[in-house]
Amino acid sequence: MLQLLLCLSAQAHESEPGLKSYVLPPTEAAVMRRRLRWAGAAGIAAGGLWFFAAGDSLGAGDPATLLTGVGLIATTGALIGGSYAVLDPREPTMDWEASGPPIRLNLSPGGTTTIGENVPYGGSLELAPRFTLGPDVQFIAQGALRGDFGERVEVDPRPQSDFAPALTQRVWGADLSPELRWYLEGMDFRLRPTLLTRYSTTTFANGSSRKLERQAWMPLTVGVRFYISARQRFGLYLGPRWDSLRWSDGGEWQERELDFGPIYGQAFYSINRPHMRLPGGWVGASRLRISYEQSNFDGQAFDFGAVVGFFGPAAAEYAMQLRRPGWDSGVQLGLGVSGTQGGQVNLSIGWNTQPFGVTQ
Amino acid sequence: MSLTFLALLSCEQPECARPAYHRAECRVQAENVLARLQTSEGVELRFQDARGSRVDSGSSDSWSADSWSTTGMLRNQQDGPVIARIATLGNFRLSIQTEQSTTLSLVLDNVDPRIPPLEGEVSSSGLRRELKLDLEPGVSWVVGELPDSLCSGAFRLAAAGDIQTNPLQFRQIIDSLHTEASQAVAAGEPLLGLVLLGDISEHSEPDELTQVLELLASSPVPVAVIPGNHDVYASSDAVFNRLVGPGNLSFDLCSARVALFDTGSGSLAPSIEGRLPEIFDGQQPHLIAGVHHPPMPGNTSGGWSDELSAATLLAEFTQAGGELILAGHVHERLEMLDGPVPQVVVGTLGADQVEVDPDYGYLRVSVQEQLSWCFVPVSASGSPGASRPPPEDCLSVTP
Numbered sequence: 001m002l003q004l005l006l007c008l009s010a011q012a013h014e015s016e017p018g019l020k021s022y023v024l025p026p027t028e029a030a031v032m033r034r035r036l037r038w039a040g041a042a043g044i045a046a047g048g049l050w051f052f053a054a055g056d057s058l059g060a061g062d063p064a065t066l067l068t069g070v071g072l073i074a075t076t077g078a079l080i081g082g083s084y085a086v087l088d089p090r091e092p093t094m095d096w097e098a099s100g101p102p103i104r105l106n107l108s109p110g111g112t113t114t115i116g117e118n119v120p121y122g123g124s125l126e127l128a129p130r131f132t133l134g135p136d137v138q139f140i141a142q143g144a145l146r147g148d149f150g151e152r153v154e155v156d157p158r159p160q161s162d163f164a165p166a167l168t169q170r171v172w173g174a175d176l177s178p179e180l181r182w183y184l185e186g187m188d189f190r191l192r193p194t195l196l197t198r199y200s201t202t203t204f205a206n207g208s209s210r211k212l213e214r215q216a217w218m219p220l221t222v223g224v225r226f227y228i229s230a231r232q233r234f235g236l237y238l239g240p241r242w243d244s245l246r247w248s249d250g251g252e253w254q255e256r257e258l259d260f261g262p263i264y265g266q267a268f269y270s271i272n273r274p275h276m277r278l279p280g281g282w283v284g285a286s287r288l289r290i291s292y293e294q295s296n297f298d299g300q301a302f303d304f305g306a307v308v309g310f311f312g313p314a315a316a317e318y319a320m321q322l323r324r325p326g327w328d329s330g331v332q333l334g335l336g337v338s339g340t341q342g343g344q345v346n347l348s349i350g351w352n353t354q355p356f357g358v359t360q
Numbered sequence: 361m362s363l364t365f366l367a368l369l370s371c372e373q374p375e376c377a378r379p380a381y382h383r384a385e386c387r388v389q390a391e392n393v394l395a396r397l398q399t400s401e402g403v404e405l406r407f408q409d410a411r412g413s414r415v416d417s418g419s420s421d422s423w424s425a426d427s428w429s430t431t432g433m434l435r436n437q438q439d440g441p442v443i444a445r446i447a448t449l450g451n452f453r454l455s456i457q458t459e460q461s462t463t464l465s466l467v468l469d470n471v472d473p474r475i476p477p478l479e480g481e482v483s484s485s486g487l488r489r490e491l492k493l494d495l496e497p498g499v500s501w502v503v504g505e506l507p508d509s510l511c512s513g514a515f516r517l518a519a520a521g522d523i524q525t526n527p528l529q530f531r532q533i534i535d536s537l538h539t540e541a542s543q544a545v546a547a548g549e550p551l552l553g554l555v556l557l558g559d560i561s562e563h564s565e566p567d568e569l570t571q572v573l574e575l576l577a578s579s580p581v582p583v584a585v586i587p588g589n590h591d592v593y594a595s596s597d598a599v600f601n602r603l604v605g606p607g608n609l610s611f612d613l614c615s616a617r618v619a620l621f622d623t624g625s626g627s628l629a630p631s632i633e634g635r636l637p638e639i640f641d642g643q644q645p646h647l648i649a650g651v652h653h654p655p656m657p658g659n660t661s662g663g664w665s666d667e668l669s670a671a672t673l674l675a676e677f678t679q680a681g682g683e684l685i686l687a688g689h690v691h692e693r694l695e696m697l698d699g700p701v702p703q704v705v706v707g708t709l710g711a712d713q714v715e716v717d718p719d720y721g722y723l724r725v726s727v728q729e730q731l732s733w734c735f736v737p738v739s740a741s742g743s744p745g746a747s748r749p750p751p752e753d754c755l756s757v758t759p
Contacts, residue, residue: 053714115372154630157375157389160427167634171668200668205634214671245700247675259656259698299666301626306564308589309626309653309663
C-alpha cells in the first residue's frame with residue numbers, strides 16, 4: 001500500500017489553490033484515480049488480514065480498523081471521482097473554491113422522540129486562520145470550542161421505576177490542533193499536534209454528581225494530502241495517542257496521568273465542483289468531502305451488527321462557498337451527515353478568505 | 361445519537377415503545393420485564409435483590425416485595441413448571457405473591473449445590489432444584505443462602521469470555537472447572553462461581569445460546585453471564601435476556617460485591633450509567649466489576665463506541681473503591697495495570713485466536729484479604745499446548 005501511495009505522489013503536479021495554479025491532464029487524473037482505487041482496496045484487504053491474522057488483538061498500535069477505514073474512503077473517493085470525470089472530463093482548475101474556512105459555526109440538531117428525555121443541540125466555533133509563511137509553507141492556527149446547548153436527560157426504562165430521569169449530563173470542551181503544511185511536488189505534508197479536552201458533568205439517579213475531564217494528547221500527528229486531479233484531493237493523518245482521565249465530585253481533581261491510547265487516524269477525499277452562477281449575482285463553488293476518523297473520543301462510533309466500537313465516525317459534507325463578483329472572500333455554508341448510530345446532522349456557516357500573507 | 365428527523369416526523373413515545381434490542385437501554389427494559397412473571401393462576405413471582413430491602417428487621421417475612429430486581433429471569437411453560445433461572449452467584453431471593461391458596465411447581469436453575477435444601481424442594485440435581493410450593497394468600501419467599509462456612513474465609517471465582525464458534529472448547533473448560541472446584545476446596549478457598557464475560561455466541565442465534573446453556577448445566581458451580589457484542593445485535597428479539605437472563609446484575613458474594621454490565625453495544629445503557637453509584641454501593645470489603653468490552657482504551661483500540669461511558673464507569677468504580685475489572689472481547693489474556701484500577705482481559709474460552717497453540721483457559725480470582733489472580737490454561741485437544749503445565753499450575757496473566 002505504501003508503494004501505491006508513493007506512486008500517487010509521483011504523478012501529481014502543482015498545488016494549493018490560492019498559492020499556485022494547478023495543471024493535471026485528465027489522462028493523468030484517471031491514472032491517479034486508478035491508483036487511489038487500488039491503494040484503497042489494498043488498505044481494506046490489509047486491514048481485514050491484520051484484524052483476523054492478529055487474532056482480534058486490538059492492541060494500542062493496532063492499525064486494522066484504521067487501514068480498513070482509510071481504504072474505504074480511498075475506494076469510495078476513486079469511484080466518486082471516476083463518476084464525476086465522465087460528466088466533466090476536463091476538470092478545469094478554479095481560482096477559488098470551497099475549503100476549510102478560517103472561522104466557522106457548527107450546529108448539530110438535537111431532539112428525541114422519547115418521553116421525558118432530552119437530546120440537546122450541540123455546536124462549535126471553529127477557528128482556522130491560515131498564514132502563508134513562504135511560497136510552500138502555510139501555518140493554520142486551528143482550534144475549536146464545542147459543547148451542548150442544554151442537558152442530555154435519560155429516563156430509567158425499568159417498568160418498576162416510573163420512568164424517572166436516571167442520568168443528566170452536559171459535555172463541553174476544546175480542540176487545539178495547529179497545523180503546519182509544506183507543499184511539495186503534487187502533495188503536501190502536514191504536522192498537526194493535537195490536544196482534545198472534554199469536560200462533562202453527570203448527575204446520577206441518586207442525585208450525586210461527578211465532573212470528568214478527558215484528554216486525548218496527539219502531539220505527533222502527521223498527515224499527507226495527494227492531488228488526485230485538479231479538483232480532487234485525498235489525505236490522511238496518523239499518530240499515536242495518549243489519554244488522561246481525571247474526575248472530581250466538586251472538590252479537588254486528581255493528578256493527571258497519561259496512558260498510551262489507541263492509534264489515531266483520519267482519512268478524507270474531496271472533490272470540488274466548478275463555479276455556478278446563482279440568483280442575485282452570487283457565484284457558488286461547492287465541495288463534497290467524505291471522511292473517516294479512527295476515534296471514539298466523542299462517542300460517534302460507526303457500529304453495525306456485531307461490529308461494535310471498532311470503527312470511528314464516517315462523515316459526508318457538502319459545502320458551498322458564495323461570493324459576489326470581485327470579492328476575495330465569501331460565505332461558506334455546509335450540510336454534513338455522520339454515519340454514526342442513528343446518524344448525526346451538522347449544519348455550518350463560515351467565512352472563507354485567502355490566507356493571510358498570500359501574494360496574489 | 362441524534363434522532364432529529366424521527367423527532368420531527370413522529371409523536372413522542374415512552375422509551376423502547378418501538379423495541380430495538382440492539383440498543384442497550386431496551387435490553388435493560390427487557391431484563392427487568394423478564395425478572396417478574398404472573399402465572400395464569402394469578403401467582404406473581406419476582407426476583408429480588410438478595411440483600412433485601414427490609415421493611416422491618418426480623419424474620420424473612422419482613423422483606424419488601426414492592427419492587428423487583430434483575431437477579432434472574434422467569435419463564436412460564438405451557439403445562440409445565442415455572443422456570444426461574446438465577447443470574448447471580450451465591451444467595452438469591454424470590455418473592456411469590458398470590459391472593460388465593462394454590463400450588464406452584466417451580467424449577468430453579470443455576471443454584472449453587474451447596475445451598476441447603478429449600479422450602480418445598482422435591483428434588484435436586486446439579487445446579488437445578490425442583491420445588492412444589494403450597495401457597496397461602498400473601499407473600500411467600502424462596503430464599504437460597506450459602507452456608508456461613510463457605511463465606512468464613514477466602515474463596516475463588518473463575519472468569520473468562522468469548523466462546524463464539526467454539527463451544528466444544530468451552531465444554532473442556534467446564535470439565536476442568538470440576539478439577540478447579542476440588543482443588544479449591546483442598547486449598548481452603550471454595551470456588552463459588554464462574555463469570556462468563558460475553559460473546560457466548562457468534563450470531564446472537566437462539567440455537568447458539570441454548571447450546572451454551574446446555575453446557576452450563578454440567579458446571580460444578582453457578583455461572584453468571586453477561587453478553588458481548590456478538591450476543592445482542594438482533595434488533596427484534598431480546599434473545600439473550602429471554603434465554604439467558606439479565607445482562608446487568610449486581611450482587612454480594614461473601615466478602616465481595618460483584619457488578620456485571622451489559623456492554624454489548626459498546627457502552628453502558630444510559631440508565632445503568634445513571635445508577636452506577638447505587639450499583640457499586642455496598643458494605644463488602646471487595647468490589648469487582650465484569651464487562652465484555654475493556655473500558656481502558658490503552659490496550660484496546662476498539663471496543664467502546666462511546667469513550668465517555670467507559671470513562672464514567674472507570675471513575676465511579678475507582679471512586680467506590682473498586683479493585684478489579686474483568687473483561688473479555690480481546691481473544692487473549694492481557695493485564696492492564698496502568699489505569700486507575702487493574703483490569704484483566706481474558707477472552708480465552710474458545711474464540712478464534714489464530715495461533716497454532718491457542719491460549720485457552722480461564723482466570724482464577726482468589727478473594728482473600730487482597731485480591732489475586734492468575735490464568736489457568738486449558739489447552740485445545742491435539743494442540744502443542746497439551747504439553748503445558750497441568751491446571752494446578754496457575755500462570756501469570758502477562759504471558
